[in-house]
Amino acid sequence: xxxxxxxxxxxxxxxxxxxxxxxxxxxxxxxxxxxxxxxxxxxxxxxxxxxxxxxxxxxxxxxxxxxxxxxxxxxxxxxxxxxxxxxxxxxxxxxxxxxxxxxxxxxxxxxxxxxxxxxxxxxxxxxxxxxxxxxxxxxxxxxxxxxxxxxxxxxxxxxxxxxxxxxxxxxxxxxxxxxxxxxxxxxxxxxxxxxxxxxxxxxxxxxxxxxxxxxxxxxxxxxxxxxxxxxxxxxxxxxxxxxxxxxxxxxxxxxxxxxxxxxxxxxxxxxxxxxxxxxxxxxxxxxxxxxxxxxxxxxxxxx
Amino acid sequence: xxxxxxxxxxxxxxxxxxxxxxxxxxxxxxxxxxxxxxxxxxxxxxxxxxxxxxxxxxxxxxxxxxxxxxxxxxxxxxxxxxxxxxxxxxxxxxxxxxxxxxxxxxxxxxxxxxxxxxxxxxxxxxxxxxxxxxxxxxxxxxxxxxxxxxxxxxxxxxxxxxxxxxxxxxxxxxxxxxxxxxxxxxxxxxxxxxxxxxxxxxxxxxxxxxxxxxxxxxxxxxxxxxxxxxxxxxxxxxxxxxxxxxxxxxxxxxxxxxxxxxxxxxxxxxxxxxxxxxxxxxxxxxxxxxxxxxxxxxxx
Numbered sequence: 117x118x119x120x121x122x123x124x125x126x127x128x129x130x131x132x133x134x135x136x137x138x139x140x141x142x143x144x145x146x147x148x149x150x151x152x153x154x155x156x157x158x159x160x161x162x163x164x165x166x167x168x169x170x171x172x173x174x175x176x177x178x179x180x181x182x183x184x185x186x187x188x189x190x191x192x193x194x195x196x197x198x199x200x201x202x203x204x205x206x207x208x209x210x211x212x213x214x215x216x217x218x219x220x221x222x223x224x225x226x227x228x229x230x231x232x233x234x235x236x237x238x239x240x241x242x243x244x245x246x247x248x249x250x251x252x253x254x255x256x257x258x259x260x261x262x263x264x265x266x267x268x269x270x271x272x273x274x275x276x277x278x279x280x281x282x283x284x285x286x287x288x289x290x291x292x293x294x295x296x297x298x299x300x301x302x303x304x305x306x307x308x309x310x311x312x313x314x315x316x317x318x319x320x321x322x323x324x325x326x327x328x329x330x331x332x333x334x335x336x337x338x339x340x341x342x343x344x345x346x347x348x349x350x351x352x353x354x355x356x357x358x359x360x361x362x363x364x365x366x367x368x369x370x371x372x373x374x375x376x377x378x379x380x381x382x383x384x385x386x387x388x389x390x391x392x393x394x395x396x397x398x399x400x401x402x403x404x405x406x407x408x409x410x411x412x413x414x415x416x417x418x419x
Numbered sequence: 420x421x422x423x424x425x426x427x428x429x430x431x432x433x434x435x436x437x438x439x440x441x442x443x444x445x446x447x448x449x450x451x452x453x454x455x456x457x458x459x460x461x462x463x464x465x466x467x468x469x470x471x472x473x474x475x476x477x478x479x480x481x482x483x484x485x486x487x488x489x490x491x492x493x494x495x496x497x498x499x500x501x502x503x504x505x506x507x508x509x510x511x512x513x514x515x516x517x518x519x520x521x522x523x524x525x526x527x528x529x530x531x532x533x534x535x536x537x538x539x540x541x542x543x544x545x546x547x548x549x550x551x552x553x554x555x556x557x558x559x560x561x562x563x564x565x566x567x568x569x570x571x572x573x574x575x576x577x578x579x580x581x582x583x584x585x586x587x588x589x590x591x592x593x594x595x596x597x598x599x600x601x602x603x604x605x606x607x608x609x610x611x612x613x614x615x616x617x618x619x620x621x622x623x624x625x626x627x628x629x630x631x632x633x634x635x636x637x638x639x640x641x642x643x644x645x646x647x648x649x650x651x652x653x654x655x656x657x658x659x660x661x662x663x664x665x666x667x668x669x670x671x672x673x674x675x676x677x678x679x680x681x682x683x684x685x686x687x688x689x690x691x692x693x694x695x696x697x698x699x700x701x702x703x704x705x706x707x708x709x710x711x712x713x714x715x716x717x718x719x
Contacts (some may be wrong), residue, residue, distance in 0.1 A: 136521075139513035142506045144524055146589060150582030151531045154542025161545050170552055171545070222438055225431040239435070241697070246442050248643035249689040252666045253682040257445035260452055260462040267448070267463055298441065330427065351533060359535020362650055366670050376537045383654055388545060395538045402535060 155399075162392035171388050179393035197378075201401070204375045207289075207364075208357045211296040215353050216346065218297070219304025223345070224338070226305075227312040228320075240309065247302045255295050255366045262286040262294075287369030295367040300356055304349035311345030312338065347412035354409075358402050375401070446686060453679035461674060472680035485665060485681070492662040495576055495584065496645040502581075503588045503641035504634060510589075511596025515603075525593075532590035536650030543583050544654040547574040574657035583655040584645045591644065592637040599633040632700045639696040643689055 165174040187195040194202065222243060230236040246254065261267045262285040269281035284290055315338065323333050339346075361376035375398050382391035452459065456467025476485070514521060531539070551572050558566025573579075607629065611621045627634070649663040656664070662685065669678055 136513040136516045136518035139509040140518065140521070140524060143510040143513075143528065143589060143593065144520075146506065146582065146585050147524070147527050147531055150543055150579075151539060151586045152527065154539060154546045155534075157546045157549065158538065158542040161549075171548060218438065221431065221434055225435050229428050229431055242439060243442070245690075245693055246446070248639065248647075248693055249446070250647040250663060250666070250682070250685045252647075252649060252663050252670070253449070253685055254446060256670055256678060256682055257449040260448050261445060263462055265460075265462050270463070298445075301438075355533050355535060359537050359650075361537055362653075362667065366667065370671065376535060379537050379541060380653070383541060383544070388541075388548070391541055392545065395541050398535060399538055406533065 158392045162396045164389045179389045183393045200373045214297045215301045215304045223309035292367045303352035307348040308345035311342045315341045347409045449679040453683040472677045476680045488660045488662045488665040499584045499645035500641035503592045507592025528590045531586045540651045540654040576659045580656035583651040588641045591640040635700045
């Protein structure tokens with residue numbers, strides 16, 4: 117499928133036929149060596165066995181049996197793996213809802229309430245800059261606010277709203293959720309704002325002239341036409357949270373399990389084939405989620 | 420659109436303000452706390468003002484290799500940035516014409532951006548472990564002394580680490596290039612060629628100047644994403660640690676404001692790169708509007 121208009125291509129017919137191939141070769145090589153092959157290797161190694169210091173070619177299903185240790189026979193009780201996935205999915209859902217609502221509001225504000233392009237660019241930059249700074253630092257920066265002696269507790273105790281400092285503000289599900297939203301809302305804002313910027317303003321004007329209320333315009337014009345942006349943002353946010361082990365590790369005080377953290381722990385124990393089997397399972401779950409969302413998207417139309 | 424501001428504008432402006440506070444507030448608190456006096460703790464109130472914790476940081480904070488990690492990250496970031504700009508530009512040019520496999524390549528790049536980093540990182544680690552085991556096996560089988568005595572691993576900052584970072588930075592670069600070339604008017608190139616410019620001259624004197632601001636954008640993404648990368652590096656950098664990885668380790672062990680000082684330095688470097696890039700882009704745009712004000716507005 118051609119990506120550009122025919123006139124554009126005609127203009128370049130004098131380029132040698134193989135030009136595109138050598139120009140695309142470095143990208144293809146990097147992706148093949150450091151993305152495609154590693155995925156293939158992971159899949160293969162998930163059937164291998166291992167000793168204390170090396171992995172051995174084999175064809176066994178023990179690693180998968182290990183990953184789902186007594187999961188089926190124990191039903192309806194949930195085994196560790198199912199519980200971990202359930203907890204991770206719960207985080208996904210909560211983070212997705214929060215980032216969607218916040219991201220949609222910010223994108224709407226930037227696109228429809230800001231009238232000059234310069235100010236819109238500056239405000240969009242203000243929202244994006246933190247994305248270019250360190251995530252670990254941005255997580256640590258909650259410590260002076262949420263800690264036992266942090267600002268929030270100082271304020272609450274000072275205002276006599278509570279007598280004892282709250283313990284659940286930091287290293288808890290709450291702080292993990294807060295950090296996820298803090299770090300990932302930008303992934304919703306950018307694609308949704310991009311979709312919204314393509315909405316023909318005359319549609320909105322026409323609806324208003326025909327007597328539609330603000331809510332009706334939002335519900336019947338803006339949300340349906342932002343669908344692609346919402347889907348792209350959702351894919352980003354959900355895949356980030358599904359595979360996360362850093363945010364949950366730092367903000368959960370290394371006490372909360374997640375699908376990604378399980379893999380990290382097994383790598384730490386040098387149980388590579390088991391980690392590989394778990395990675396394949398995680399990959400399958402993520403791909404199913406993406407497959408559901410991707411129906412709403414043609415990424416290339418968005419660029 | 421000349422009516423006065425509606426109520427929703429003020430409500431949304433207020434929400435936007437809250438969001439910005441939420442984004443920047445925490446970072447500002449640790450920047451403030453990093454300038455505490457020697458007796459300062461992990462939270463407010465501040466205990467005097469000094470550069471004590473920065474001196475402490477530069478002295479190595481009693482944790483080895485912090486400065487090494489910083490230099491590792493700078494070096495890796497520089498390589499990743501240059502490669503990201505060059506490879507993305509080349510790929511952007513390639514995608515201007517249709518070629519066999521272009522859809523597969525494009526969606527592979529998108530997949531590389533989307534799939535969980537822990538999986539990519541593990542995959543690269545496994546790939547290099549298999550390489551190592553194979554090399555050692557060959558060394559033993561043919562009794563190659565050089566391998567038997569000195570070969571350790573192919574894994575390292577500049578092999579597996581570099582690759583891991585590129586799988587994260589390149590998709591952003593490719594997307595930016597796609598966005599720019601989708602709107603690119605090739606009439607400028609045709610004009611240059613009609614006037615007898617070679618392909619190379621057209622590239623250097625026409626195409627690159629026009630897309631320079633976007634290349635600066637790719638540069639910005641390349642460096643900042645590499646500088647802060649942690650999930651993909653986690654299993655794939657080998658023996659040398661990068662700064663974010665070291666920092667992650669310190670979060671559980673260090674309980675003094677020195678970790679805030681490190682945070683201030685890291686964020687400062689990110690901001691320096693962002694400000695320089697944004698200024699370059701703005702000045703490029705200004706220069707263009709000064710010198711080429713009639714471009715695209717003539718009788719073409």
